[in-house]
Amino acid sequence: MPPLAVTAGEPAGIGPELLIRLAATPLAANFIALTDRSLLERAAARCNLAVELIDDDGAPVFERRPGQLRVRHIPLAVPEVPGQPDPANARHVLATLAEAADGCQAGRYAAVVTAPLQKSSINEAGIRFSGHTEFFAERAGAEVVMMLASPELRVALATTHLPLSAVPAAITRDGLGRVLRIVHRELQAKFGLADPRIAVLGLNPHAGEGGHLGREEIDTVIPLLDSLRAEGLHLLGPLPADTAFVPNQRERYDAVLAMYHDQALPVLKSEAFDRTVNLTLGLPFIRTSVDHGTALDLAGTGRGDPSSLIAAARMALTLAERRRAAALGAA
């Protein structure tokens, strides 16, 4: 199988140090880091870890031993200062994402795993950018859905990185319908659920309280859910978001569709910050990521927790092996 591409994200964040910690694990996967080699050397020194960096020469990938990391060198514009993102490096960060996406599409990489980047720094370089999810969607020409998943809970988002004031207008019947179909299809394909049960949250408090606290549920969500149920999708809701995550509710669904970013991610991040993975549904390639940001307060200390990156790498490996087995079975 081709290697898994891993990006380092924001050079001044904890990403490069997390890549070094990932390389030190015995995880039975071949990785290729898409970043600047000297950035990784400095990160290894900060972590006090000896990692053998091997320049990628395009040769077939060897069996990786713990402590080894293959590197495709993509140069920084300026050396990093931990904790202080420099917009001069924004194009470097985007070049690593472009190589990851194009390499996955060309079959050079089996999947991409991304470390966190600093969205504000890319915007400060004058480049409009709202996240990896949107970048990869545009690069691949695909309609996608963001999902964050822990071993206990999966949450997909109807809207991602946009101001809260823009959310109600972004919840349309067509858009929500496309999102739900992608989530349904990907729960089948990626998680092996034949008849996935999706709980859809309301937008308003108490799912609109019968129209007294907002009409989006009555005007948009309920008619859509009714029509998708008639197509055979197994949908619950719209459920009031405040109680949708209590234990007896969780038994009723395989995934939740939240209307906006902060409606559901705090639940997941507060209970499983170290084992949640961000994955992009709908792409023609496999992409997983951490559930946290650049942690600028920890960058350079070597103390960032690599658990979410390791979980993301494990999930990417599982999904890539499953995809490969399905392709071989179909051949």
Ligand SMILES: NC(=O)c1ccc[n+]([C@@H]2O[C@H](COP(=O)([O-])OP(=O)(O)OC[C@H]3O[C@@H](n4cnc5c(N)ncnc54)[C@H](O)[C@@H]3O)[C@@H](O)[C@H]2O)c1
């Ligand atoms: N996948 C991504 O690229 C991604 C994900 C989330 C946030 N971000 C970006 O990261 C930047 C900073 O975001 P933020 O400050 O809201 O959140 P953050 O996750 O960077 O930090 C929040 C708190 O959690 C701690 N923390 C985060 N990850 C940790 C880890 N692995 N180990 C130990 N502690 C950790 C930090 O030290 C901080 O106290 C923003 O630009 C945001 O957009 C990127």
Ligand SMILES: N[C@H](C(=O)O)[C@H](O)COP(=O)(O)O
């Ligand atoms: N919404 C994500 C989170 O809160 O973890 C994060 O911002 C990363 O999104 P991208 O994978 O699109 O960069």
